[in-house]
Amino acid sequence: MSFRPFRIDPDIRRARMPPVELYRDSDWWQALCERVFPRSWQLSPAARFQPRGNGLHPWTLLPGCLDEALLLARDENDRLRCLSNVCTHRGMPLVEKACAANSLRCPYHGRQFDLQGRLQASPEFEAAENFPSEEDDLPRAAVGEWQGFSFAALHPKLDFERWIETLNRPTAPWLNADWPSEPTETREYEVEANWALYMENALEGFHLPWVHRGLSKSIDFASYRTELFASGNIQVAEASQGEAAFDLPAKHPDAGKRIAGYFAFLFPNLMFNFYPWGLSINLIHPRGMGHCRVTYLTFVCKPELRGQGAGGDLDTVELEDGAAVAKVQRGIRSRLFQPGRYSPSREAGLHQFHRLLAEYLCGHEPMPRVIDT
Numbered sequence: 450m451s452f453r454p455f456r457i458d459p460d461i462r463r464a465r466m467p468p469v470e471l472y473r474d475s476d477w478w479q480a481l482c483e484r485v486f487p488r489s490w491q492l493s494p495a496a497r498f499q500p501r502g503n504g505l506h507p508w509t510l511l512p513g514c515l516d517e518a519l520l521l522a523r524d525e526n527d528r529l530r531c532l533s534n535v536c537t538h539r540g541m542p543l544v545e546k547a548c549a550a551n552s553l554r555c556p557y558h559g560r561q562f563d564l565q566g567r568l569q570a571s572p573e574f575e576a577a578e579n580f581p582s583e584e585d586d587l588p589r590a591a592v593g594e595w596q597g598f599s600f601a602a603l604h605p606k607l608d609f610e611r612w613i614e615t616l617n618r619p620t621a622p623w624l625n626a627d628w629p630s631e632p633t634e635t636r637e638y639e640v641e642a643n644w645a646l647y648m649e650n651a652l653e654g655f656h657l658p659w660v661h662r663g664l665s666k667s668i669d670f671a672s673y674r675t676e677l678f679a680s681g682n683i684q685v686a687e688a689s690q691g692e693a694a695f696d697l698p699a700k701h702p703d704a705g706k707r708i709a710g711y712f713a714f715l716f717p718n719l720m721f722n723f724y725p726w727g728l729s730i731n732l733i734h735p736r737g738m739g740h741c742r743v744t745y746l747t748f749v750c751k752p753e754l755r756g757q758g759a760g761g762d763l764d765t766v767e768l769e770d771g772a773a774v775a776k777v778q779r780g781i782r783s784r785l786f787q788p789g790r791y792s793p794s795r796e797a798g799l800h801q802f803h804r805l806l807a808e809y810l811c812g813h814e815p816m817p818r819v820i821d822t
């Protein structure tokens with residue numbers, strides 16, 4: 450079946466989930482690769498890697514999905530840019546390893562670019578007419594930076610400030626955190642499931658008592674809530690009695706509550722999960738219709754609290770989630786299955802994810818700015 454536009458009712462009480470083809474049809478996969486991911490913001494895999502003065506860092510954007518060869522380049526004034534890493538002559542990749550340089554020289558026929566991507570020299574082109582033009586410069590992707598983390602987007606649908614506003618939740622306890630410059634730990638998980646099934650699972654706490662018997666002892670299920678923003682949401686989990694919680698200042702909106710974790714989702718495939726000990730960034734990389742790779746980047750600020758509370762054993766929680774969504778991947782092959790309705794009290798984040806997908810894929814009405822649930 451080929452891709453066909455779909456709509457998600459903005460009222461969760463009436464809405465039905467997207468057609469099952471979203472997870473298993475190659476035309477729908479193609480539509481995602483053309484309409485969603487090129488217009489999305491993505492975290493640089495080097496995370497807080499900050500090449501100083503003339504630093505170059507090659508980066509393949511979303512391998513197995515976009516496979517776009519990019520180059521993060523920081524010039525002598527520390528201005529960050531994201532350039533195409535493909536020569537504008539005949540397509541040779543320019544930089545293969547992170548390095549420092551004042552300019553870029555193509556290894557095929559010697560074309561030279563500056564760190565802004567402008568063509569500086571092109572041997573044997575003296576007689577070419579109307580040359581060079583802007584089209585001979587390296588194309589650029591948009592870049593954004595937040596607390597030392599760098600992001601890029603090929604053709605962003607939203608400007609960076611609007612996209613990142615979820616992480617700028619007023620007086621968020623993480624805004625002045627002193628993150629380590631490199632991840633304390635990096636882990637990768639291969640999940641035999643469509644990326645959207647993985648995201649859906651990450652966007653609701655509904656399954657906690659069923660899938661995570663251990664974790665659910667650390668979290669107060671009744672008070673679990675989701676706050677929606679323009680292009681993402683934050684799930685707020687309060688701690689059970691005696692479990693690790695944030696130490697919040699008196700003026701904080703959640704002061705007086707014992708918060709076990711803030712789980713921030715940035716559309717379409719990124720989680721920033723904040724725990725009393727620090728931050729776990731989860732990158733969900735689509736690798737085809739039935740497979741995704743999940744990378745955990747862990748930044749520990751308070752080692753004495755690691756191992757405690759909701760973020761105490763992320764490895765076990767991830768394996769439980771991966772096993773659950775792999776089973777759903779098998780379930781959605783059923784010819785009799787059609788996606789169902791949303792729980793109005795527990796699936797607001799999931800409903801928002803599907804509305805954003807519909808907006809990117811089909812161009813429906815603009816998303817509301819902020820809704821609290």
Ligand code: FES
Pocket residue numbers: 536537538539540541555556557558559560
């Ligand atoms: S491909 Fe780069 S100079 Fe020819």
Ligand SMILES: [Fe+2]
Pocket residue numbers: 650651656660661766770
């Ligand atoms: Fe889970």
